[in-house]
Amino acid sequence: MPEIKVTPLGAGQDVGRSCILVSIAGKNVMLDCGMHMGYNDDRRFPDFSYITQNGRLTDFLDCVIISHFHLDHCGALPYFSEMVGYDGPIYMTHPTKAICPILLEDYRKITVDKKGETNFFTSQMIKDCMKKVVAVHLHQTVQVDEELEIKAYYAGHVLGAAMFQIKVGCESVVYTGDYNMTPDRHLGAAWIDKCRPDLLISESTYATTIRDSKRCRERDFLKKVHETVERGGKVLIPVFALGRAQELCILLETFWERMNLKAPIYFSTGLTEKANHYYKLFITWTNQKIRKTFVQRNMFEFKHIKAFDRAFADNPGPMVVFATPGMLHAGQSLQIFRKWAGNEKNMVIMPGYCVQGTVGHKILSGQRKLEMEGRQILEVKMQVEYMSFSAHADAKGIMQLIRQAEPRNVLLVHGEAKKMEFLKQKIEQEFHVSCFMPANGETTTILTNPCIPVDISLGLLKRETAIGPVPDAKKPKLMHGTLLMKDNSFRLVSPEQALKELGLAEHQLRFTCRVHIQDPRKEHETVLRVYNHLKG
Amino acid sequence: YRDLHTFELQAPTRLIEWARGNRVCVAGYGQSDGNEILQLIPPPTLLTKETQGLCPERDFKVECGGFSERPVYSLKYVPDTSLLVTSGPPDSSLQVWQVSAEDTDVIKSVSTISTEDGTGQSWAKIATISARAPWVLHGSRLDRVQITEVESRKNVYTAASRGSEELSNLTFLDCNTLLLCCVTGRLWLADIRQPQSLVEDMSVPSVPCSEQWCMGTRHAAQGLEPSSQPVVRLSSRGLLTLTDLRKTSELLALAKARVPSPGSGAEFLCVSWAPALEGYLAISGFDGTVHVYDTQSWDSFGREAEPIFVHKGHAFGGAGGSGDPPLVTAHTWHLQKPRTLLSASSDGSLHVWDWVQPCGKC
Numbered sequence: 036m037p038e039i040k041v042t043p044l045g046a047g048q049d050v051g052r053s054c055i056l057v058s059i060a061g062k063n064v065m066l067d068c069g070m071h072m073g074y075n076d077d078r079r080f081p082d083f084s085y086i087t088q089n090g091r092l093t094d095f096l097d098c099v100i101i102s103h104f105h106l107d108h109c110g111a112l113p114y115f116s117e118m119v120g121y122d123g124p125i126y127m128t129h130p131t132k133a134i135c136p137i138l139l140e141d142y143r144k145i146t147v148d149k150k151g152e153t154n155f156f157t158s159q160m161i162k163d164c165m166k167k168v169v170a171v172h173l174h175q176t177v178q179v180d181e182e183l184e185i186k187a188y189y190a191g192h193v194l195g196a197a198m199f200q201i202k203v204g205c206e207s208v209v210y211t212g213d214y215n216m217t218p219d220r221h222l223g224a225a226w227i228d229k230c231r232p233d234l235l236i237s238e239s240t241y242a243t244t245i246r247d248s249k250r251c252r253e254r255d256f257l258k259k260v261h262e263t264v265e266r267g268g269k270v271l272i273p274v275f276a277l278g279r280a281q282e283l284c285i286l287l288e289t290f291w292e293r294m295n296l297k298a299p300i301y302f303s304t305g306l307t308e309k310a311n312h313y314y315k316l317f318i319t320w321t322n323q324k325i326r327k328t329f330v331q332r333n334m335f336e337f338k339h340i341k342a343f344d345r346a347f348a349d350n351p352g353p354m355v356v357f358a359t360p361g362m363l364h365a366g367q368s369l370q371i372f373r374k375w376a377g378n379e380k381n382m383v384i385m386p387g388y389c390v391q392g393t394v395g396h397k398i399l400s401g402q403r404k405l406e407m408e409g410r411q412i413l414e415v416k417m418q419v420e421y422m423s424f425s426a427h428a429d430a431k432g433i434m435q436l437i438r439q440a441e442p443r444n445v446l447l448v449h450g451e452a453k454k455m456e457f458l459k460q461k462i463e464q465e466f467h468v469s470c471f472m473p474a475n476g477e478t479t480t481i482l483t484n485p486c487i488p489v490d491i492s493l494g495l496l497k498r499e500t501a502i503g504p505v506p507d508a509k510k511p512k513l514m515h516g517t518l519l520m521k522d523n524s525f526r527l528v529s530p531e532q533a534l535k536e537l538g539l540a541e542h543q544l545r546f547t548c549r550v551h552i553q554d555p556r557k558e559h560e561t562v563l564r565v566y567n568h569l570k571g
Numbered sequence: 572y573r574d575l576h577t578f579e580l581q582a583p584t585r586l587i588e589w590a591r592g593n594r595v596c597v598a599g600y601g602q603s604d605g606n607e608i609l610q611l612i613p614p615p616t617l618l619t620k621e622t623q624g625l626c627p628e629r630d631f632k633v634e635c636g637g638f639s640e641r642p643v644y645s646l647k648y649v650p651d652t653s654l655l656v657t658s659g660p661p662d663s664s665l666q667v668w669q670v671s672a673e674d675t676d677v678i679k680s681v682s683t684i685s686t687e688d689g690t691g692q693s694w695a696k697i698a699t700i701s702a703r704a705p706w707v708l709h710g711s712r713l714d715r716v717q718i719t720e721v722e723s724r725k726n727v728y729t730a731a732s733r734g735s736e737e738l739s740n741l742t743f744l745d746c747n748t749l750l751l752c753c754v755t756g757r758l759w760l761a762d763i764r765q766p767q768s769l770v771e772d773m774s775v776p777s778v779p780c781s782e783q784w785c786m787g788t789r790h791a792a793q794g795l796e797p798s799s800q801p802v803v804r805l806s807s808r809g810l811l812t813l814t815d816l817r818k819t820s821e822l823l824a825l826a827k828a829r830v831p832s833p834g835s836g837a838e839f840l841c842v843s844w845a846p847a848l849e850g851y852l853a854i855s856g857f858d859g860t861v862h863v864y865d866t867q868s869w870d871s872f873g874r875e876a877e878p879i880f881v882h883k884g885h886a887f888g889g890a891g892g893s894g895d896p897p898l899v900t901a902h903t904w905h906l907q908k909p910r911t912l913l914s915a916s917s918d919g920s921l922h923v924w925d926w927v928q929p930c931g932k933c
Contacts, residue, residue, distance in 0.1 A: 241630075243632050243633040243634075243676075244630040244631065244632050244633070245578050245579070245580060245611065245630060245631040245632075245633065245921070246578065246579075246629075246630045247576050247577070247578060247614070247629040247630050248576075248577040248578065248579070250577065251575060251576050251577055251629075252629065254575075430581065430633070431579075431581050434581075454676050455676075456675045456676050456677050457633065457635060457636040457637075457676045457677050460638065460677060461607075461636070461638075464605060464638065465605070
C-alpha cells in the first residue's frame with residue numbers, strides 16, 4: 036500500500052525546534068529547520084544523523100521548506116546547509132527570505148560574540164545558505180521537479196508565514212508551520228482551500244489554551260504605559276522592525292488621541308526606514324486595514340508619533356520610545372535602556388521572546404544587576420514588564436483549519452502526548468479521521484489510498500453509455516474494457532481497439548460441455564424443447 | 572474594574588464549578604451530543620492573591636476534558652475523590668466520571684446512577700459530600716430526593732415525600748442536614764438520621780406563584796453552625812429574600828433587584844454568596860449582566876436595592892446583532908480573592924472580573 040512517512044526530528048512532542056522529515060511517493064522533504072532556544076550545546080540542533088547514515092543529504096532530500104522566520108523554525112538552517120552539507124533548493128516566501136538572514140545574523144552575533152561559542156555558523160555561511168533559497172509567492176504552484184510540486188498558503192502569525200502543500204501525483208501533505216486563525220491588527224487569518232490532503236501536519240502548542248481576549252491584553256498594556264507616563268516616567272519598548280511594532284503604534288496613537296495625552300512617542304529612525312522599506316515590498320502580506328491606511332498615508336506619519344533622535348533620550352519628562360533591536364542585545368534599544376535603567380519611574384516592556392544571553396532575557400528572568408562592557412555593573416531599577424501578542428492557533432483554530440482543508444489524516448506536533456489525548460479524541464470524533472502524535476525520532480506511517488487516473492477512450496465511453504439507462508452520477512457503474520499500461524500512463528480502451536493497437540488477433544475460445552438429460556420423450560422432441568427454451 | 576479578562580469558550584456553558592487545586596470546570600449544554608466537559612487551569616494571575624498587570628501567562632489551559640452524549644446542566648465534584656457527577660436532560664439519571672490527570676487528559680465516563688423515571692421528569696439537581704463516604708444528593712422533584720453512594724451506587728437515603736414540586740436547588744448544610752428549594756420558593760429541611768423528617772420553612776413571602784425561585788447558601792467557616800448562615804432566595808421577578816434557618820417563621824430581609832421585566836424565564840437564575848466578603852451576594856440570569864449587592868443595608872420592607880456593582884461585559888461581547896442578546900448562564904465567586912467573579916454567558920464567553928469597591932457614597 037502506498038504510504039506517507041513522517042519523522043519529526045525536532046517538535047514531535049517537545050516545543051523548541053521544528054524540523055520534520057516527510058517521505059511521500061519516493062520524494063523526501065524537510066519541513067523547517069529550527070533551533071532549540073533552550074539549549075546551549077548540540078541539543079539545540081535537530082538530529083540530522085537520522086536522515087542518512089552515509090550518503091549525501093543533497094541526494095537524499097528533494098527540497099527543504101521553511102515556513103517563517105522565527106528562529107525555532109529556521110535557526111538551524113545555515114548549520115544544516117553549510118556545516119552538515121546540503122546544496123539542494125530551499126523554499127520560503129519572499130518576506131521570510133528577506134527577514135531570515137537578519138534574524139540569523141543577529142542570533143549569530145549574540146551567540147558567538149557575546150557568549151563566545153565556537154561550533155556555530157559564520158556570517159558567510161548565512162550568506163551562502165541564503166543563496167540556495169528560492170522564494171515563492173502565495174498560491175503559486177512551484178514545480179520542484181517533474182513530480183513534486185509545492186504551494187504556499189497564508190498563515191497569519193507573523194509577516195511572511197506560510198502553510199505549505201506538498202504534492203506528488205495525487206498524494207499530498209499540508210504542513211502548517213505556526214499559524215493563527217483570528218486576524219489581528221496587522222495580519223490576516225490563515226486560510227486554505229478544500230484541498231483534501233492525505234495528511235495535515237499541525238502545530239498544537241496552544242491547542243489546550245483558551246486565550247485571553249486581545250482587547251484585555253491591549254487594555255492592560257495601555258494601562259501600564261499610561262500609569263508610567265502619568266507619573267513622569269519613560270517607557271522603552273524594544274521591537275523588531277516589523278509586525279508587532281505597527282500594531283502597538285496604531286494602538287498607542289488611538290489611545291493618545293482618545294485620552295488627549297501630551298507625552299511624546301518616538302520611533303527610532305533606523306526602524307522607520309527599514310519598516311517602510313519592508314512594508315512597501317510586502318504590503319500584500321498584511322491585512323486589509325493596513326493596506327488601506329498605507330495607501331492613504333505613509334505608515335509612519337502618525338500625529339503623535341515622531342522620529343527619534345539620540346539626544347531625546349536625555350530629555351526630562353515622560354515619553355515612550357520604540358527602538359530596535361527587540362531583545363536589547365545591542366544597538367539603540369540597549370543604549371536607551373542603559374540610560375533609563377536606574378530610575379524606578381521608568382518602564383521597559385518586552386514584547387516577545389528573548390534569546391538566552393541577551394539583556395532582554397536576563398531582565399525577564401529577574402536579574403537586576405547586569406554586567407555590561409568594561410565590567411561595569413548596571414543596576415536595573417526600572418520596571419520590567421513582559422507582554423506577548425504572539426498569535427498561535429488554539430483548539431478552536433485547529434478545528435477550523437481541519438474543517439477548511441478536509442484532510443484524511445491529522446498529525447500533531449509541538450505538544451505533549453499526555454496533554455494531547457483529549458484533542459486527539461476530539462478531532463477523531465468530529466471529523467472521523469485518524470490523528471497521530473509521534474515523538475522525536477519516531478516515524479509515523481500513514482497509508483494512503485491514492486487515486487490513479489486512467490484515460491478512457493471515447494469509443495468505449497460512447498458504447499457504454501449506449502447500453503442500458505443513463506448512468507447515475509453518484510453511483511459507480513460496472514463496465515468492461517482493457518487496461519493498457521505504457522510507461523506511466525494508463526488507458527482504458529475497448530478490447531477491439533486494444534487488439535488493434537497491440538497487433539494481436541482475437542482468439543475465440545469455444546467451450547463445450549456434455550450435459551446428460553434424462554427425458555422419457557423421443558430424441559428430436561427433447562432437442563426441440565431445449566432449443567425453444569433457449570430461444571425464449 | 573480593577574481587572575477584567577474575557578475568554579471565549581468553544582461552546583457555551585451553564586455551570587462554573589471550582590475543583591481541587593484552583594481548577595475550574597465548565598461543560599457544554601447543547602442539544603446534540605459531543606458536549607465537552609473541560610477542566611481548566613486558570614492563568615496564574617487568578618491563582619495568586621495580588622493582581623498582576625502584565626504577565627506572560629494570561630490564558631486558561633484545558634487540563635483535561637471529556638465527551639458527554641447528553642447536555643450537561645449540572646456538575647459537581649465529589650470531594651476527596653477523583654470523581655465528578657453530572658446530570659442533564661432527558662431524564663434524571665446521573666453520570667459519574669473519572670478525572671485522572673496523571674497518565675491521560677481524558678475525563679472518562681465511569682458509571683451511571685439511574686433513577687426510576689416517571690415520564691416527563693426533568694433533570695436532577697445535585698450536591699455532593701464526602702463526610703462518611705462519597706455521597707451524591709440528587710433529585711428532580713420533591714418526592715424523588717435521594718442520597719446515593721457514588722462508588723457503589725447504593726441508595727443510602729430517600730427523603731419523605733411531601734409533594735411533587737420541581738426542585739431548583741438542593742444542598743448539604745452539613746453531613747446530616749439537607750436543604751431543598753423548590754421552584755415555588757418553598758424551602759424544606761431534612762435530617763437524614765430521621766428518615767421521615769422533612770420540615771418546611773414557612774417564610775416564603777406571599778407573592779403570586781407565577782414566579783420561579785432558586786436559592787443560594789454559604790458554607791460556614793469551620794466550627795460555626797451551618798444553619799447560622801442566612802439562605803438567600805431569588806425569584807424570576809427579582810425578589811430577594813434572606814432567611815435565617817433557625818428562625819424560619821420570619822424573613823431576615825427582603826429586597827427587590829432592578830431587573831428587566833418580563834424576565835427571560837428562570838432557566839439560568841443564579842444567586843450566590845461571596846465566600847470572602849461578609850454579606851455580599853451576586854445574582855444573574857435575567858439578561859447579560861451580573862449584579863453584586865451588599866445585603867447589610869437591607870431591611871424587611873422589600874424596597875428596591877441598589878447594586879454595588881453591575882458587570883455588563885457579556886451584553887457587549889456578542890456577535891453584533893445576530894440572534895438573541897447574550898444571557899448570563901452562570902456565575903461564581905473566586906474562593907480566595909474577595910472581589911473576583913467568573914461569569915459565563917450563552918454566547919460562549921467566559922469573563923473573569925475583579926470589581927473595585929466604590930468609595931464613599933452609597
